[in-house]
Every structure is written in structure tokens, then in C-alpha cells.
Amino acid sequence: MKIAIANDHAAVELKHEIMAFVKELGHETVNFGTDSHESCNYPEYGEKAARAVAAKEADCGILICGTGVGISIAANKVRGIRAAVCSEPVTARLVKEHNNANMIAFGARIVGAEMAKAIVEAYLGAHFLGGRHQIRVDMIDKIGQPTDFRE
Ligand code: RB5
Numbered sequence: 001m002k003i004a005i006a007n008d009h010a011a012v013e014l015k016h017e018i019m020a021f022v023k024e025l026g027h028e029t030v031n032f033g034t035d036s037h038e039s040c041n042y043p044e045y046g047e048k049a050a051r052a053v054a055a056k057e058a059d060c061g062i063l064i065c066g067t068g069v070g071i072s073i074a075a076n077k078v079r080g081i082r083a084a085v086c087s088e089p090v091t092a093r094l095v096k097e098h099n100n101a102n103m104i105a106f107g108a109r110i111v112g113a114e115m116a117k118a119i120v121e122a123y124l125g126a127h128f129l130g131g132r133h134q135i136r137v138d139m140i141d142k143i144g145q146p147t148d149f150r151e
Pocket of ligand 1: 008010042065066067070071
């Protein structure tokens with residue numbers, strides 16, 4: 001798979017470690033930055049990776065900031081993106097199986113490198129289960145679309 005990856009200044013080292021790990025697992029990575037330790041704004045990088053996933057230029061994505069929260073909120077503003085913050089591998093598996101999350105996020109200030117790798121491995125190894133979960137994912141994707149007349 002082709003994996004989009006983005007981060008802010010809080011996660012430069014962890015991003016490179018995760019990129020190497022993703023390659024070891026047999027996948028390709030696309031690095032949307034940042035590669036600088038200078039303070040930056042995570043929405044810029046989260047949006048770039050999210051747009052690549054939404055446009056199907058990448059199969060899925062990994063987002064890393066201090067907590068994983070800010071960059072995932074930014075990514076979730078892009079239509080078609082379901083980005084989920086994960087702090088351990090069980091959630092990482094379930095966000096794929098149940099929510100068909102097309103991006104995961106985690107915090108470089110929250111999880112260590114080994115936990116981050118376990119999260120990534122669990123997510124990349126999981127498959128969407130469909131069925132009743134598809135109905136719910138379709139409902140999520142309809143929220144906020146022009147055809148949502150409740151707004
Ligand atoms: C940057 O200091 C920090 O706010 C950011 O990495 C992230 O944790 C935001 O959600």
C-alpha cells in the first residue's frame with residue numbers, strides 16, 4: 001500500500017522511525033512533512049496528507065503531532081476522511097474493522113516508538129468488516145454534504 005504520512009515539529013524523529021518501519025512492513029510512504037524542528041502549524045501538513053488520501057493518491061495515512069488530536073481534527077475537515085486518534089493497537093485495529101478509518105493519528109508526546117509501531121502494524125494489518133458497519137460509515141460520510149438537508 002501507499003501510505004501518506006504527515007507530522008508537525010513535535011514528531012519529526014518519530015515520523016522517520018515510523019516511515020522506516022512502514023517500509024519494513026512492505027509498504028511505500030509519501031512524506032508530506034514537516035522535516036523541520038522549527039515550530040509550525042499542524043493543519044498545513046495534516047490537510048496535505050488528507051487531501052492525498054481523499055484523492056486516492058494514497059491508500060491511507062498516518063498523522064503525528066504532539067497528541068495526535070490537532071492534526072486529526074484538521075484532516076477530518078477534508079471530505080471523505082475518517083481519521084482516528086489511537087493510543088494502543090486494539091483501537092487501531094478496530095478503527096479499521098468498524099469505522100473504515102482511512103487515517104490514524106497518534107501523539108509523539110503520548111506514545112513511545114514501540115507503541116507507535118504496534119499501533120501502525122495493527123492498523124495496516126486490519127480489514128474493514130463492512131455489513132452493519134458500512135451503514136454507519138455511510139451515515140458518517142453523509143453528514144455535512146450538500147444532500148444533508150438538516151443543516
Ligand atoms: C504543538 O505544540 C502541539 O500543540 C501539537 O503538536 C499538537 O499536540 C496539537 O494537537
